[in-house]
Amino acid sequence: MDSIIKVENLEKSYKKNRALDGISFDVHAGEILCLLGPNGAGKSTTINILTTALKGEKGNVFFKGRNINQIAKTYKQNLGIVPQELALYEELSAERNVEFFAALYGVRGRELRVKVNEALKFVGLWDRKKDRAKTFSGGMKRRLNIACAIAHNPKIIILDEPTVGIDPQSRNHILKSIKELRENGATIIYTTHYMEEVEEISTRIIIIDHGKIIAEGTKESLKEKLAEEKQYIIEADGTDRLEKEDLYKIAGVKNVDLEGNRIRISVIKGIDNLDKIISILIGKKIKINNVTNEEASLETVFLKLTGRTLRN
Amino acid sequence: MRQFFIILKMDLLNLAKSFVLVQYNTLFPIALILILGFLCQGDYGGGGVSSYDYYGVTMLLFTVLNVSVSSANSFMEKSIKSSNLRIVFSPVRTSFIYISKIVATFLFTSLCYIAVIIFCNLVLGVNFGGTAIGCVILLILLLDLMSSAMGVLFCCLFKSEEGASQLLSMMNNIFGVLGGLFFQIDGFGKTVSIISYISPAKWVLEGIMRVIYDNDLSFVLPISVIFLVLTAVFAFGCRLTFRTEDYV
Numbered sequence: 001m002d003s004i005i006k007v008e009n010l011e012k013s014y015k016k017n018r019a020l021d022g023i024s025f026d027v028h029a030g031e032i033l034c035l036l037g038p039n040g041a042g043k044s045t046t047i048n049i050l051t052t053a054l055k056g057e058k059g060n061v062f063f064k065g066r067n068i069n070q071i072a073k074t075y076k077q078n079l080g081i082v083p084q085e086l087a088l089y090e091e092l093s094a095e096r097n098v099e100f101f102a103a104l105y106g107v108r109g110r111e112l113r114v115k116v117n118e119a120l121k122f123v124g125l126w127d128r129k130k131d132r133a134k135t136f137s138g139g140m141k142r143r144l145n146i147a148c149a150i151a152h153n154p155k156i157i158i159l160d161e162p163t164v165g166i167d168p169q170s171r172n173h174i175l176k177s178i179k180e181l182r183e184n185g186a187t188i189i190y191t192t193h194y195m196e197e198v199e200e201i202s203t204r205i206i207i208i209d210h211g212k213i214i215a216e217g218t219k220e221s222l223k224e225k226l227a228e229e230k231q232y233i234i235e236a237d238g239t240d241r242l243e244k245e246d247l248y249k250i251a252g253v254k255n256v257d258l259e260g261n262r263i264r265i266s267v268i269k270g271i272d273n274l275d276k277i278i279s280i281l282i283g284k285k286i287k288i289n290n291v292t293n294e295e296a297s298l299e300t301v302f303l304k305l306t307g308r309t310l311r312n
Numbered sequence: 313m314r315q316f317f318i319i320l321k322m323d324l325l326n327l328a329k330s331f332v333l334v335q336y337n338t339l340f341p342i343a344l345i346l347i348l349g350f351l352c353q354g355d356y357g358g359g360g361v362s363s364y365d366y367y368g369v370t371m372l373l374f375t376v377l378n379v380s381v382s383s384a385n386s387f388m389e390k391s392i393k394s395s396n397l398r399i400v401f402s403p404v405r406t407s408f409i410y411i412s413k414i415v416a417t418f419l420f421t422s423l424c425y426i427a428v429i430i431f432c433n434l435v436l437g438v439n440f441g442g443t444a445i446g447c448v449i450l451l452i453l454l455l456d457l458m459s460s461a462m463g464v465l466f467c468c469l470f471k472s473e474e475g476a477s478q479l480l481s482m483m484n485n486i487f488g489v490l491g492g493l494f495f496q497i498d499g500f501g502k503t504v505s506i507i508s509y510i511s512p513a514k515w516v517l518e519g520i521m522r523v524i525y526d527n528d529l530s531f532v533l534p535i536s537v538i539f540l541v542l543t544a545v546f547a548f549g550c551r552l553t554f555r556t557e558d559y560v
Binding site for chain 2: 044048054072073074077079085086088091100101103148149
C-alpha cells in the first residue's frame with residue numbers, strides 16, 4: 001500500500017518527561033489507522049506534531065515523500081483535523097461555522113455553498129444548519145466539529161477522540177461517517193479510548209506506550225500474534241476449598257485468579273487441559289455451575305502489552 | 313490576504329456579538345461620565361471647563377486604556393481560543409491570528425468610542441475641541457490601537473486571558489491614577505508629577521487638553537508617533553512570543 005505520511009524517529013520531551021521516544025511509522029493511503037494508548041502514552045503529542053501545531057525535537061514527518069516543514073501550506077491544505085476539544089463559534093449558526101473554516105482553505109463562492117451543504121448533510125445536521133451551535137446537544141456539536149474539518153474535502157482526516165462524552169446514537173453516526181469517508185477515498189488517523197470503536201473501524205492499529213510504539217498491525221494480526229493464551233472462566237460454589245497450587249500443577253496453566261465464586265484460569269493455547277482442571281475441582285467437592293471460554297480481545301491484548309487498561 | 317480578511321470579519325462578528333464588550337465600550341464610559349460629571353459639578357465651572365468636559369475626556373481615556381482587556385478577551389476567551397486552534401491547523405499564516413485580533417478590537421472599539429464622543433458632545437455638551445475634534449479623535453484612536461496591541465501581547469506572554477486581564481486591569485488603573493484621569497495629581501509634588509509621565513494616559517490627556525483649550529497641536533504628532541511605535545513594538549513582541557504549542 002502507498003505511504004501517504006511517513007513518520008521518522010520523532011522525539012519530544014516536556015521538561016523531564018519524555019513524551020515521544022523515537023517513534024516511526026507509515027500512514028497508508030486509504031486506511032483507518034487507530035492510535036491506541038493509555039493517557040500520557042504520547043498519542044496526542046504524535047497527533048499534534050502531525051498537525052504541525054507542535055514541533056518535535058528530533059525526527060521528521062514526510063507527506064508524499066516531502067518534509068512537511070518545507071511544504072507546510074500544501075500539507076495543511078490536505079489535512080482535515082477534528083480536535084478533541086470542540087472548536088466552534090457557539091454564537092454562530094452551524095452553516096456559518098462550517099463556511100468560515102472551509103473558507104480558510106480557499107474554498108469560495110458557489111463551491112463553498114455546495115461543500116458546506118454537503119458537509120452538513122454528511123453529518124446529519126443539514127436541517128439544523130441555521131441554528132446556533134450553542135443550541136445543539138453534545139453529540140450534535142461533535143458532529144458539527146467533524147463537518148468543520150471535512151468541508152474542504154481533505155485527503156487526510158485526523159480525529160482526536162471525536163466521540164468523547166456523547167450519546168450512542170451520535171457515536172454510531174460518527175463511526176458510520178468515518179467508514180464512509182474512507183470509502184470516499186480519505187485516509188483516516190483516529191485516536192480513541194474506546195476499544196469497541198477500534199474493533200469496529202480500524203484497518204490497522206498502532207499501540208503506543210511511554211512514547212514508544214509497542215505493537216503495530218491489523219486487529220486480527222495483533223490478536224493472533226499476542227494472544228497465545230486463552231482463559232477459562234468457571235463459576236462454582238465452594239471455591240474456598242481450592243488451592244491455586246493444585247491448578248498450577250496442570251500442564252499449560254499460566255495463571256489462576258480467584259474472584260469470589262469465579263475462577264479465572266489462563267492457559268496456553270493448544271494444550272487441552274480443561275478435563276484435568278474440572279477433575280481437580282470435582283475432587284475438591286467444588287460444585288461447577290458454568291464454564292466459559294474467553295478468546296483474546298483487543299482489550300486483553302492491550303492489557304498484556306501495557307500492563308494497563310486503556311482508560312488508566 | 314483574503315484569508316486575513318475572512319479571519320478579521322469573524323473576529324469583528326465575535327466582538328459585535330459579545331453583549332458584555334459592547335456594553336463595556338459604550339454604556340460604561342457614558343455612565344462614568346454622567347456619574348462623575350454630576351457628582352463633581354461643584355468643583356468645576358471656572359474658566360469655562362465643566363465637570364462633564366473634564367470627565368468626558370478622562371473617563372473616555374480610562375475606558376480606552378482598558379481596551380487592552382477587551383483585546384485579551386477577543387484573543388483568548390475560552391471559546392475563541394479553541395476555535396483559534398482550527399486557524400492554527402489551516403493553511404494560513406499564524407501571524408494572521410494575532411494581527412487580526414489587534415485590528416478587529418481596534419476597529420470595533422473605535423466605532424464604539426466615536427459613538428460615545430458623538431453622544432457626549434451632542435447630548436452632554438462635552439467640549440472635544442470644536443473644529444480641532446479630529447486631532448482629539450486621532451489621539452484617542454491611536455491610544456486605542458496601542459491598547460489593543462498591548463492586550464494581545466500580554467495574552468501571548470501569559471498564555472491565558474485570565475493572567476493577562478488581571479495584570480492589565482491593575483496596570484490600567486495605575487496608569488489612570490498617574491495620568492490624572494480621576495483627579496489631578498500634580499498637587500502631590502514634583503516627584504509624583506515626574507513619575508506620572510510613565511503613564512500614556514498622562515501624555516494623551518496633556519495633548520488633548522492642549523488641543524481643546526489652547527488650540528495647541530504641538531503634542532499631536534509626537535504622541536501619535538510614540539503610540540504608533542509602541543503598537544509596532546507590541547505587534548513584533550506578539551510575533552516573538554506567539555507559539556502554536558500553547559493552543560494544543
